Amino acid sequence: MENMLLIGLSRQMVLERQMDVVANNVANVNTSGFKADRSLFEEFLNSRAHEDNFIGRDRRVSYVQDRGTFKDFSQGPVEQTKNPLDVAIEGNGFLVVQTPAGERYTRDGGLQINNLGQLVNVSGYPVLGASGPIVIQQTDKEVTIAADGNITVVEGSNRIDSVRGKLRIVNFADAQKLVKEGSNLYSAGAGTAAQPDTVSRVRQGFIEKSNVNSVAEMSRMIEVTRTYTQISSMLQQQGDLRKSALDRLADVPA
Amino acid sequence: MRILYTAATGMAAQELNVQVISNNIANMRTTGYKKQRAAFQDLIYDHVRRVGAQASDQGTILPVGIDLGGGVKTVGTPRLMGQGSLLPTGNELDIAIRGEGFFKIQMPDGTYTYTRDGSFQMDAQGRVVTSQGNPVQPTITIPQSASGLTINSQGQVTVTLPGSTTPTTVGQIGLTRFINKAGLQPIGDNLFTDTPASGTPQDGIASTDGFGDMQQSNLEQANVDPVSEISDLIAAQRAYEMNAKVVSAADQMLQSTSNMFR
Numbered sequence: 001m002e003n004m005l006l007i008g009l010s011r012q013m014v015l016e017r018q019m020d021v022v023a024n025n026v027a028n029v030n031t032s033g034f035k036a037d038r039s040l041f042e043e044f045l046n047s048r049a050h051e052d053n054f055i056g057r058d059r060r061v062s063y064v065q066d067r068g069t070f071k072d073f074s075q076g077p078v079e080q081t082k083n084p085l086d087v088a089i090e091g092n093g094f095l096v097v098q099t100p101a102g103e104r105y106t107r108d109g110g111l112q113i114n115n116l117g118q119l120v121n122v123s124g125y126p127v128l129g130a131s132g133p134i135v136i137q138q139t140d141k142e143v144t145i146a147a148d149g150n151i152t153v154v155e156g157s158n159r160i161d162s163v164r165g166k167l168r169i170v171n172f173a174d175a176q177k178l179v180k181e182g183s184n185l186y187s188a189g190a191g192t193a194a195q196p197d198t199v200s201r202v203r204q205g206f207i208e209k210s211n212v213n214s215v216a217e218m219s220r221m222i223e224v225t226r227t228y229t230q231i232s233s234m235l236q237q238q239g240d241l242r243k244s245a246l247d248r249l250a251d252v253p254a
Numbered sequence: 255m256r257i258l259y260t261a262a263t264g265m266a267a268q269e270l271n272v273q274v275i276s277n278n279i280a281n282m283r284t285t286g287y288k289k290q291r292a293a294f295q296d297l298i299y300d301h302v303r304r305v306g307a308q309a310s311d312q313g314t315i316l317p318v319g320i321d322l323g324g325g326v327k328t329v330g331t332p333r334l335m336g337q338g339s340l341l342p343t344g345n346e347l348d349i350a351i352r353g354e355g356f357f358k359i360q361m362p363d364g365t366y367t368y369t370r371d372g373s374f375q376m377d378a379q380g381r382v383v384t385s386q387g388n389p390v391q392p393t394i395t396i397p398q399s400a401s402g403l404t405i406n407s408q409g410q411v412t413v414t415l416p417g418s419t420t421p422t423t424v425g426q427i428g429l430t431r432f433i434n435k436a437g438l439q440p441i442g443d444n445l446f447t448d449t450p451a452s453g454t455p456q457d458g459i460a461s462t463d464g465f466g467d468m469q470q471s472n473l474e475q476a477n478v479d480p481v482s483e484i485s486d487l488i489a490a491q492r493a494y495e496m497n498a499k500v501v502s503a504a505d506q507m508l509q510s511t512s513n514m515f516r
């Protein structure tokens with residue numbers, strides 16, 4: 001008798017979590033380098049009724065459980081900003097950022113220069129080159145970032161380019177193992193390590209937008225709300241049914 | 255229900271985005287104005303099931319986890335310091351900087367501020383001042399009877415005095431550079447002050463050591479591109495609407511829950 005209620009509630013809890021994922025995707029629709037999440041579900045079988053006197057055997061009850069959130073690492077649309085310190089990565093690579101907690105990885109290429117001349121991300125953490133942070137000197141101008149991540153500048157009144165470093169671009173054998181840390185950063189999860197990426201290209205003056213597909217998110221949102229309210233009304237009908245059964249059974253004819 | 259709060263962070267972020275864009279559009283015709291851009295980041299995640307955790311006694315590892323994000327935050331409104339286009343004005347005291355550097359201005363309290371707005375005037379004493387009347391550094395005084403004011407690409411100011419055929423140098427307008435221009439703090443009136451983030455001001459001479467060169471009788475236009483601002487505005491507005499839709503969807507879900515058992 002209770003099974004229907006429990007199954008319905010298990011589905012509703014999962015739908016609420018799915019809605020959380022949709023809400024986070026929509027909230028980050030304008031976040032540079034953001035990668036959308038998708039929900040995955042699985043059936044969770046359990047025999048609930050332990051009644052041995054039935055003639056038929058117990059039927060197993062099927063619940064829903066969310067198995068995980070899958071990160072959609074597809075390329076986001078690239079927008080031209082003409083800002084020399086904006087870089088978009090074409091390919092599966094990530095920029096490496098030095099945080100107090102260790103190396104972190106990001107696709108957000110909105111870079112800045114700090115008071116020490118270091119190339120930093122928008123939170124102020126140094127973006128690493130092949131040999132540590134990249135430092136731009138006081139007299140440098142016209143920063144050029146090549147497709148392979150090489151950074152050159154025009155130094156002072158010279159007309160010759162000086163090399164200031166090379167952006168370190170890394171990728172992962174299984175990017176799903178990356179852990180989202182917030183602040184557009186990922187950390188390498190258990191059992192995965194950054195390896196140099198030689199395939200990805202860096203595009204200066206462009207920025208990678210969020211890869212959230214707003215149409216898909218909106219239809220997913222409608223689907224979730226509708227399913228949720230359907231289950232609510234189903235559970236409500238079940239409650240009404242039980243109530244009327246009790247009323248009628250308890251009604252002793254005179 | 256956290257969905258409501260997640261969507262609320264999205265709405266707040268887009269509201270701020272619209273504010274930044276509208277300020278850019280409002281300053282589309284402001285001399286030496288540098289556009290700003292809102293930068294967003296995702297908020298911290300709730301790792302309900304951590305990826306890579308052991309899933310069973312047999313040692314299976316979870317291939318994906320459950321990560322629930324809490325929405326979005328604004329991390330800054332960095333200023334894009336790209337060069338604005340030069341507009342010839344024919345006014346001999348208008349100067350545009352092509353390249354790096356800022357004009358250094360002395361404020362009435364003796365402190366220095368920095369600007370890219372080179373629409374200068376002359377005050378009663380003949381000093382070269384900003385529209386607010388604050389002198390450009392180093393202070394340059396132009397003799398009353400002088401004619402033929404010329405400012406060369408290095409900022410050298412020369413005039414022709416009556417009774418003379420050769421020009422006389424009356425001073426040189428300096429420039430100031432910062433390692434991180436985006437770290438300057440705007441204080442209105444097209445002025446900036448230096449901050450710990452901008453690095454210390456480095457004074458120098460135009461057209462040398464990587465400083466930009468000066469262009470007399472020109473003004474630097476704002477580096478705002480109206481077309482891209484409008485498309486950003488539309489994107490921000492749509493994003494706001496979508497977050498509002500999520501709020502109403504979450505509301506609908508809550509309503510159906512509270513109506514479930516009457």
